[in-house]
Amino acid sequence: MEAKNVKGGMDGQNSLQKAWEVLFPYLLYYLAYSAAYIILTFLQEALMKSQDEVYRSFMTKQAATVAGVMGGLGMMFGILPILPMLKKELRLRRDMSNQEKNRQNLAKDILFTVIVAFASSLGLNILLTLTGFADSSQTYREVADSQYGVAFVVGLILYGLISPLAEEVVFRGVIFNRMRRLYGPVLAIVASALFFGAFHGNMVQGVYGGCMGILMAYLYERSGRFAVPFYFHMAANLAVYITAYAESLQEMLFTPVGCVILLAVAVGCVVLDWRSRKVG
Helix, strand or coil: CCCEECCCEECCCCHHHHHHHHHHHHHHHHHHHHHHHHHHHHHHHHHHHHCCHHHHHHHHHCHHHHHHHHHHHHHHHHHHHHHHHHHHHHHHHHHHCCCHHHHCCHHHHHHHHHHHHHHHHHHHHHHHHHCCHHHCCHHHHHHHHHHCCCCHHHHHHHHHHHHHHHHHHHHHHHHHHHHHHHHCHHHHHHHHHHHHHHHCCCHHHHHHHHHHHHHHHHHHHHHCCCHHHHHHHHHHHHHHHHHHHCHHHHHHHCCHHHHHHHHHHHHHHHHHHHHHHHHC
8 A cells, every 4th residue: 555645645745746757757858859959950050051052952942841850850869868767657557557458469459549540630630620720720820831841751750650759758658657656547648638739839739639648648548558659649640641642532531421430430449448448
């Protein structure tokens, strides 16, 4: 039985200490990411000045892709100081899980996760588009234009691999797991998702990220596998990114009927999973 004291709560920590333990990984990631991005920007500008006009013209035309690559590299540098924290949190999570994850099939978990990610991400995007909410934020439009301005193959790597890995290490791997230990799973699912939504910096992505954050944290909590939110994030990003380039697919899916079907599939899968685990 874990000891508690009245003032400090579990493990003798007070509210400020708990809040700092949760926020510190994000602050460390943000500082490391920002430092790497600033250094890369400085090097890029120095290289531009040292090269001829042909090179400068080419790099200027590819400015969105260059910025995306530097952002991706910044993310990878940003998670480096977080990796020891991730290792610790995953070890603690395994110790607390009673090895539940060992009784589950990894391939089945991942397939289920990809289906839910595909349906929920597209369904929610369609809903935000049809209601006009996606067009209500100028900041979101600028972010979207920047994201879809990168070369397609580069975007697949950035949004299908680098961004999911970096954000899952920070938000589910460390922050969610810490909140889970300190505050319990229900509050951790909701609060970490709100934090994840706010991280995106605009209302449209905030709502979308918050909803996706709840789903990812919930599925992580149910499965006990860190691979689950990572594959969810990867599949969701790729589904939205690729669909944006497929006009025929947009015409078929971006309708009220398509929205209802996709969201119904996502909700149905989660409910079936919850009932099956409850019965099991």
